Amino acid sequence: MTAAEHVPGGAASPGTAAVAEPLLEVRGISKRFGATPALTDVGFDIRPGEIHSLTGENGAGKSTLMKIITGNYAPDTGTILVRGQPVTFASPREAQAAGIAIIHQELNTIPEMTVAENLSLGQEPNTFGVLNRRRLVEEAKKKLALVGSDIDPRTPIGRLSVGMQQMVEIARALAEDAQVLVLDEPTAALSQSESARLFALLGKMRERGMGLVYISHRMEELWRLSDRLTVLRDGKFVGTKRMSETSSQEIVSMMVGREINDLYGHTAREIGDVRLEVRDVAGRGGIGPVSFDVRGGEIVSLVGLIGAGRTEVVRMIYGADRATSGQVLLDGEPLRSTDPKRSIRDGVALLPESRKEQALFLEQSVTENIEISTLGRHSTFGVTSKRRMRRIVQPIWDSLRVKASSPEIEVKSLSGGNQQKAVLARMLLQQPRLLILDEPTRGVDIGAKSEIYRIIDEIAAGGAAVLIVSSDLPEALGISDRLLVMHEGGLVAELDAEQATEELVMEHATGTFHGDEREA
Amino acid sequence: SDSSPVDPGEEEGDSGEITNVGLMVQDISNPFFASMQSAMEEIAGEDGFTLNVQDGQQDLGAQNNQIDAMIQQGTDIILLNAVDSEGIGSAVERAIDAGITVVAVDVDAAGAQAAVSTDNVEAGRQACTALADKMGGEGNMLIVDGTPITSVQERVIGCEEVLEDYPDIEVVGHQNGNNDRATGLDLTTQMLTANDDIQGIFGINDPTALGATLALGQASREDVWVVGVDGSPEAVTAMEDDEFPNSSFWATPAQHPNEMVAQAFEVAKDVRDNGAPDEADRITLVDPSLVTRDTVSDYAGW
Amino acid sequence: MSTATTAPSAATSVARREERVRKLFYWWDRVGILGVLVLLIVVASFASDNFLSFSNAMDVLRAISINAIIAAGVTMIILTAGIDLSVGSILAVAGCAGVLLHVAGLPAPIAVIGGILAGALAGVLNGTLVALLVLPPFIVTLGAMTYLRGTAYALLDGQPLIANDLSYEALGSSYVSVVPTPVIIMLIVYAVVWFVLERTTFGRHVYAVGGNPEAARLAGINVKKTLVWVYTIGGACAGLGGILFSARVLSAQPNAGQSYEMDAIAAVVLGGTALAGGRGRILGTLIGAMIIGVLSNVLVLTNVPYFYQLIIKGAVIVLAITLDSLRRLGQSR
Amino acid sequence: MSTATTAPSAATSVARREERVRKLFYWWDRVGILGVLVLLIVVASFASDNFLSFSNAMDVLRAISINAIIAAGVTMIILTAGIDLSVGSILAVAGCAGVLLHVAGLPAPIAVIGGILAGALAGVLNGTLVALLVLPPFIVTLGAMTYLRGTAYALLDGQPLIANDLSYEALGSSYVSVVPTPVIIMLIVYAVVWFVLERTTFGRHVYAVGGNPEAARLAGINVKKTLVWVYTIGGACAGLGGILFSARVLSAQPNAGQSYEMDAIAAVVLGGTALAGGRGRILGTLIGAMIIGVLSNVLVLTNVPYFYQLIIKGAVIVLAITLDSLRRLGQSR
Numbered sequence A: 001m002t003a004a005e006h007v008p009g010g011a012a013s014p015g016t017a018a019v020a021e022p023l024l025e026v027r028g029i030s031k032r033f034g035a036t037p038a039l040t041d042v043g044f045d046i047r048p049g050e051i052h053s054l055t056g057e058n059g060a061g062k063s064t065l066m067k068i069i070t071g072n073y074a075p076d077t078g079t080i081l082v083r084g085q086p087v088t089f090a091s092p093r094e095a096q097a098a099g100i101a102i103i104h105q106e107l108n109t110i111p112e113m114t115v116a117e118n119l120s121l122g123q124e125p126n127t128f129g130v131l132n133r134r135r136l137v138e139e140a141k142k143k144l145a146l147v148g149s150d151i152d153p154r155t156p157i158g159r160l161s162v163g164m165q166q167m168v169e170i171a172r173a174l175a176e177d178a179q180v181l182v183l184d185e186p187t188a189a190l191s192q193s194e195s196a197r198l199f200a201l202l203g204k205m206r207e208r209g210m211g212l213v214y215i216s217h218r219m220e221e222l223w224r225l226s227d228r229l230t231v232l233r234d235g236k237f238v239g240t241k242r243m244s245e246t247s248s249q250e251i252v253s254m255m256v257g258r259e260i261n262d263l264y265g266h267t268a269r270e271i272g273d274v275r276l277e278v279r280d281v282a283g284r285g286g287i288g289p290v291s292f293d294v295r296g297g298e299i300v301s302l303v304g305l306i307g308a309g310r311t312e313v314v315r316m317i318y319g320a321d322r323a324t325s326g327q328v329l330l331d332g333e334p335l336r337s338t339d340p341k342r343s344i345r346d347g348v349a350l351l352p353e354s355r356k357e358q359a360l361f362l363e364q365s366v367t368e369n370i371e372i373s374t375l376g377r378h379s380t381f382g383v384t385s386k387r388r389m390r391r392i393v394q395p396i397w398d399s400l401r402v403k404a405s406s407p408e409i410e411v412k413s414l415s416g417g418n419q420q421k422a423v424l425a426r427m428l429l430q431q432p433r434l435l436i437l438d439e440p441t442r443g444v445d446i447g448a449k450s451e452i453y454r455i456i457d458e459i460a461a462g463g464a465a466v467l468i469v470s471s472d473l474p475e476a477l478g479i480s481d482r483l484l485v486m487h488e489g490g491l492v493a494e495l496d497a498e499q500a501t502e503e504l505v506m507e508h509a510t511g512t513f514h515g516d517e518r519e520a
Numbered sequence B: 001s002d003s004s005p006v007d008p009g010e011e012e013g014d015s016g017e018i019t020n021v022g023l024m025v026q027d028i029s030n031p032f033f034a035s036m037q038s039a040m041e042e043i044a045g046e047d048g049f050t051l052n053v054q055d056g057q058q059d060l061g062a063q064n065n066q067i068d069a070m071i072q073q074g075t076d077i078i079l080l081n082a083v084d085s086e087g088i089g090s091a092v093e094r095a096i097d098a099g100i101t102v103v104a105v106d107v108d109a110a111g112a113q114a115a116v117s118t119d120n121v122e123a124g125r126q127a128c129t130a131l132a133d134k135m136g137g138e139g140n141m142l143i144v145d146g147t148p149i150t151s152v153q154e155r156v157i158g159c160e161e162v163l164e165d166y167p168d169i170e171v172v173g174h175q176n177g178n179n180d181r182a183t184g185l186d187l188t189t190q191m192l193t194a195n196d197d198i199q200g201i202f203g204i205n206d207p208t209a210l211g212a213t214l215a216l217g218q219a220s221r222e223d224v225w226v227v228g229v230d231g232s233p234e235a236v237t238a239m240e241d242d243e244f245p246n247s248s249f250w251a252t253p254a255q256h257p258n259e260m261v262a263q264a265f266e267v268a269k270d271v272r273d274n275g276a277p278d279e280a281d282r283i284t285l286v287d288p289s290l291v292t293r294d295t296v297s298d299y300a301g302w
Numbered sequence C, D: 001m002s003t004a005t006t007a008p009s010a011a012t013s014v015a016r017r018e019e020r021v022r023k024l025f026y027w028w029d030r031v032g033i034l035g036v037l038v039l040l041i042v043v044a045s046f047a048s049d050n051f052l053s054f055s056n057a058m059d060v061l062r063a064i065s066i067n068a069i070i071a072a073g074v075t076m077i078i079l080t081a082g083i084d085l086s087v088g089s090i091l092a093v094a095g096c097a098g099v100l101l102h103v104a105g106l107p108a109p110i111a112v113i114g115g116i117l118a119g120a121l122a123g124v125l126n127g128t129l130v131a132l133l134v135l136p137p138f139i140v141t142l143g144a145m146t147y148l149r150g151t152a153y154a155l156l157d158g159q160p161l162i163a164n165d166l167s168y169e170a171l172g173s174s175y176v177s178v179v180p181t182p183v184i185i186m187l188i189v190y191a192v193v194w195f196v197l198e199r200t201t202f203g204r205h206v207y208a209v210g211g212n213p214e215a216a217r218l219a220g221i222n223v224k225k226t227l228v229w230v231y232t233i234g235g236a237c238a239g240l241g242g243i244l245f246s247a248r249v250l251s252a253q254p255n256a257g258q259s260y261e262m263d264a265i266a267a268v269v270l271g272g273t274a275l276a277g278g279r280g281r282i283l284g285t286l287i288g289a290m291i292i293g294v295l296s297n298v299l300v301l302t303n304v305p306y307f308y309q310l311i312i313k314g315a316v317i318v319l320a321i322t323l324d325s326l327r328r329l330g331q332s333r
């Protein structure tokens, strides 16, 4: 683990005035949802010119705490102080007026509207209700300039990448002269380069004396950005530490209540014969042609910048999208790969990139979500049995250690990481020969991550070929045997994970590599 | 009052030749109006004009639009069975301004040059007189009403008028259906549950009354008599004992849609040749003739 | 329950109690509108002496049977986030088909099956347009409502076709012991649809397709096939409704079933199925249909004038959904 | 366009060209169904000699004016992911209110405004139930459709109220130069709604509420207020429709406007507005209404028998949406 080598940002930052009065402070906050206590007696504060990180397992209550601070929920008990003055926020608007803004975990944009319209939402420039469209665009340009972006404000925001949309949201918050900005897992859907841009921006904001709350599950980001760090567990306050006075080990054990020694849980796996052969597969939008192999028992990561085409490639293998040319072979047999149903029958499983949009049935129970792809296998003449299903689901449920009262509850009431485990359980039930995972640990806490890695490793050890798309470089390096680097739709490098470094991967991924060790 | 600067009807002119006739009815799925259609189709075949039949779907707005389209079409005669006799007035005026001869059929239409219509109030009177007599002037009865449109309401008015002369008959249930068999059946079934002691039922038209008859059959009720209005073929079937043994259908005042529409067409031709009749002769009222189980064998039908 | 068994650990017993509470909530969440129905029945029995009798109960059930059968199919369609406005017209076409087959001299089972198949066929067309051409179901079935009505008229040249000796008359008017046959058929339909939705893979697919079509596709569900089947079943249910209708009125009525789609959708939505798809229960629909049926019945029994019936009916529908929604709000607090 | 100006740099000219292409696409995306309308007009003018005349064009526009005005309001409601099934009944109530005010001797403007206000009031009730009690719009407005119809009947005791000297008759039957007044009113309504949707903050809020209510709320938009207003405007539009209807038929008709909600929704959806909300254009609705109007008109003109009219009408509606969807599919490739 390289994270510990980073210099804690706070130590060097001139803005950190330990004596400064907190911009915002909460004391004794509790909040229940029905029978579930989401927060119990939590305290937290944020000072000018600091980045205060918040971390903890999925479902620890981080988002809930932030929603209370920003006026989305009312706390059951506890007080909120803004610059020492007790306040109550009846709505997000009131919190905004007090200089507190939030970038939510889920995007809050309106896809059909333009960037400019999204930026001005709720406070459109107008005279007696009539829009001033020129000012709308001008103001949008100014706001975008705050985050150093020059996108055309007239583009429908839905056409932008998640990262760009997030920049728009940040621009909106900055333009409202926020003193405190909360970012709830902002990098979960961002590429390396987009994250870098975001971090630079956060640095500037800190220098300007803003207080930033940064929520993340990524250890290296926490180290890179934070001045202080607070850990929540099961809705309770565990502790606040200055980064200069703590260690990775300590943070992890604060989060999960135990130590995680080997995050990636590598076992000695036996690499078998070639299972997956991708031959000159090309798709729309200048993707490919790409060719590569994955062997049984092998874990291969597909890395690259956002938009490099990794998702496209794996979707074509799975048959979710149509390839314009090329061939895919599994154990020597050509995969027809025209639709996912067929692929599943042929032993291919795909964990899609976006769990809410592409994987989950939010209104349905966890069990129903897990069993959906294998119903046919576990039914007699199309008739299913609840008992039989439970018997099949239970062991997987247990082994994944999903944090929920019962497998019968609706999946939407699970935290993000636990939802991801439910999707992974669906893949496991398929007992695939080829397992494809697109961003398998996006938004997942470190405890769950280590379990997911352990499961992936087990599947590979069972002889399956595993292909992972990951934007989390340390993860890709840590878990895989081999890395395939993509750049602008093509495969540009194949690297041995043992020898590769983050820097080397980035050089290939950005197309700035000039050495001659290219293998692919 | 319509000051249309464009008057397309004028170009066609009133050349004696009839090339285009429009027949507008309120509800074509009712056999009563379908009978009008087939009668007119026959005449169209003989006289060699084009017949344009439009269904008003019980919607005054739709009939307005249909009249406008007929004006465009250069229609010579409109035989109009209006959804609402007064409400259609402004559209009739437009048609007449455009040089079309408009004759109302079955129900009057405000502004029409002439009308051939049944006396619906009289039909209601005949039906309920027959029923009251059959009930022996005493007992409880039901009225299965229909949608609130002129012709239906007039029948109920006629019926209630008659019932004032029968103080020993009480109307214990009065519900509105959709002038069809199914709602007649459903409403009657439920009203029979509410009121055990029933001797007679008046349905505002034959489909409704036949629905009531089915309800009685399905509830195995005897000694209850049903009357309708129209004199439709199904009512005839229901009254012919051997065809429909359990039927409690007693009587229906027959109206003659086929004759009525043919007569209306003759009146229209007359209007074109000799001008509109004066107010006193504007309406040709056709009295319904009562058909009962006793007289059904003499009834010619539509 | 036996106290003789070895005492379970405290933890297990708490878990069991929680499980029971959870199940209760589960059940209540699904059939909560039942409370509204019960309330309505109580009010109705005060309003009319004749209401609470076995024969009136059967009247109500018979009166709702056709709407309820149609609504069962519509429930499945709405679960996939679709809608079917053509069920009323399908009913007419199927009734006409059934009677025509009877008139053509074919035996009763053939006529009945023919009618249901006619309905299914109309559903296949709806489903194909919705699934394969990805058209909005609202417009597809609005179009179908219009052209199928035209077809029903055209089949019979616009006139009702009376069939006093209808071979399958028994379906409409006979009794099984003391229960009217249409009511029995309705209960069978609900049992079957319940089984299909709750106990078969196809049922799971219906919920999945309605909940998240993209996820369903990636999970290996043939979304298009599922949709075509759902509309086909919806059509078949409406077809069965048409057969029962014709058996009840002993005739083919080309104008039968007008605006039935609204009654069916009202039953489905009152029953708690979300128009957005993926969430709802078939039992709720039955209760929704009963609410509408009881309401109509008691208004007739108490001889309320037509205009006021409309006012009361509309108000009670809004009230019912309000009560149901207050319950749900209370729960989430 | 002038070539005399100093030549712009190559980059600017490319940018300008792109801007033009972008605008073209924008436009085409919004009014693409226009192509279907044009096609229909071409077919219609071959089918009937009487079709392509100025006076017939005015007839078509006058015939659609009421539906189009109602549909304008319904467009706003559907943009918020809602629906309004009660517009037909609102039309009846508003017409009755207008005529009753006239009969009571009040001057024309008061009667007209009174009718529109009656519609708006019904809309306020719908909107309040939808927004404040978070009830499904479908059921709320289905209930309203029923109780408002009852109210219209009750207002007039079921009888049409004839008013041959209606003070605001001119709204229904007069001309402004050669254009019928209802058509002018329709165009004004569309201009206003277009302006509201495209050029005011309120319009932006309507799209936002329909596109992502949670994001709208977080951005400080008063979602509930927006919803109440939208249903109110929808009610006012239907109320205006009722006034025009009564002016056209010189009477209050309590059974006016039945099933008009379907025509209005059909126009909206044909016009490209998504029932899921957030996406659509008011101009599309006008074109959708025109498609329906041209279709009805040409079917009467060509003397197609009634049953076949229905079949053709249904089929053309499905065909229109198919063509439109093929265009969209083609575009996304």
Ligand SMILES: Nc1ncnc2c1ncn2[C@@H]1O[C@H](COP(=O)(O)OP(=O)(O)OP(=O)(O)O)[C@@H](O)[C@H]1O
Residues within 6 Å of the ligand: A033, A036, A037, A038, A056, A057, A058, A059, A060, A061, A062, A063, A064, A065, A105, A413, A414, A415, A416, A417, A443, A445
């Ligand atoms: N609206 C809600 N209704 C009911 N329960 C909720 C709601 N929101 C959150 N919870 C529950 O409250 C707890 C805390 O959730 P929260 O979203 O704050 O966790 P988190 O720390 O942000 O997790 P993650 O890292 O997965 O985002 C969880 O158990 C969650 O299931």
Ligand SMILES: Nc1ncnc2c1ncn2[C@@H]1O[C@H](COP(=O)(O)OP(=O)(O)OP(=O)(O)O)[C@@H](O)[C@H]1O
Residues within 6 Å of the ligand: A158, A159, A160, A191, A285, A304, A305, A306, A307, A308, A309, A310, A311, A312, A313, A353, A469, A471
């Ligand atoms: N919503 C979108 N609209 C337009 N183009 C898109 C969209 N999403 C992706 N693309 C384009 O598709 C191509 C491949 O994207 P893809 O998502 O496969 O990349 P990726 O390497 O998996 O990146 P990511 O980290 O986003 O998953 C890129 O050119 C990208 O710009």
Ligand SMILES: [Mg+2]
Residues within 6 Å of the ligand: A062, A063, A064, A105, A184
């Ligand atoms: Mg969170």
Ligand SMILES: [Mg+2]
Residues within 6 Å of the ligand: A310, A311, A312, A353, A438, A469
């Ligand atoms: Mg990707």
